Amino acid sequence: QGQIATLTASGGGTYLWSNGSNDSTILVSPTVTTIYCVTVTDANNCIDTACVIVFIAPEPLTTCESVSSEDAFVLPSAFSPNADGQNDKWRLLYAPLLADCVAEFYVAVYSRWGELVFEGADITFIWDGTYKEKTEGTAVFAYYLNATMKDGTKIKKKGNISLLR
Numbered sequence: 001q002g003q004i005a006t007l008t009a010s011g012g013g014t015y016l017w018s019n020g021s022n023d024s025t026i027l028v029s030p031t032v033t034t035i036y037c038v039t040v041t042d043a044n045n046c047i048d049t050a051c052v053i054v055f056i057a058p059e060p061l062t063t064c065e066s067v068s069s070e071d072a073f074v075l076p077s078a079f080s081p082n083a084d085g086q087n088d089k090w091r092l093l094y095a096p097l098l099a100d101c102v103a104e105f106y107v108a109v110y111s112r113w114g115e116l117v118f119e120g121a122d123i124t125f126i127w128d129g130t131y132k133e134k135t136e137g138t139a140v141f142a143y144y145l146n147a148t149m150k151d152g153t154k155i156k157k158k159g160n161i162s163l164l165r
Contacts, residue, residue, distance in 0.1 A: 001056045004029045009050065012040030018051075030054055035078050035162065051164055053078050053087055064101035064150065070157050072098065073145060078162035081129035090127040090161060092145075099123050104148040109141050109161065117141065129163050138165045 008025045009015050015024050018037040028036060037051040055076065074093040081088045092098070092107070102123050109118040109127060117131040129136050140162050147155040 001031065002029070005054050007036055007038075007052060007054075009038040009040055012042045012048075014041045015039070028054055030056060032056055033077055035164075051080075053080075057093075070155055073147065073155055073157050075143065075145070075157070075159065075161070077160065078164055079129070080164040081135075082165060088128070090129070090163075091125060092123060095124045101149055102147050103150045104146075106147070107143060107145045109143045111141060112139065123147075136163055139163050 004027050006025060006027055007017075009017075010024060012024075015022055016039045017023075017026055018035070019026065019028070026036075028034070033053065033055045035051055035053050037049055039047060039049045041047050053076070057074075072094070076087070076090060076093070079087045079090045081090075090109075105121060105123045107118075107120050107125055108116055111117050111131075117136065118127045120127075140160050142160055143158060145155070145157040149155065
């Protein structure tokens with residue numbers, strides 16, 4: 001957080017970024033994890049779009065007292081399970097740091113039709129974007145997380161996940 005990231009697109013004549021810029025390279029400094037997309041058009045009028053997630057890491061966790069809040073349970077708002085080795089899995093960030101502090105844990109992911117597509121009771125869960133052994137396409141899913149800390153604090157968190165292909 002507070003740092004600048006350089007995003008560069010190439011191979012085209014014109015560029016249009018989701019933040020409105022028309023340059024091939026942009027500098028970004030988001031305060032929250034943000035998806036940036038660029039649409040590139042070449043001289044033959046061929047068009048392609050690519051997206052990248054700029055992840056903002058929270059402050060480091062040091063003790064169980066510092067993780068007894070919803071803010072310690074950081075889940076990416078998007079992932080791209082396309083086997084490129086980057087952002088291929090959706091999981092709880094800092095799970096190893098949280099593991100010693102959590103007594104009970106549950107996470108569920110639902111399709112836009114309300115169908116349960118993934119659930120886990122282990123804080124180190126990983127969802128690879130599949131349901132019934134089939135790859136899910138680009139879509140937005142909803143998640144619900146429920147945890148009980150060893151000190152009795154209850155954590156409830158919900159939100160959306162964008163699965164990008």
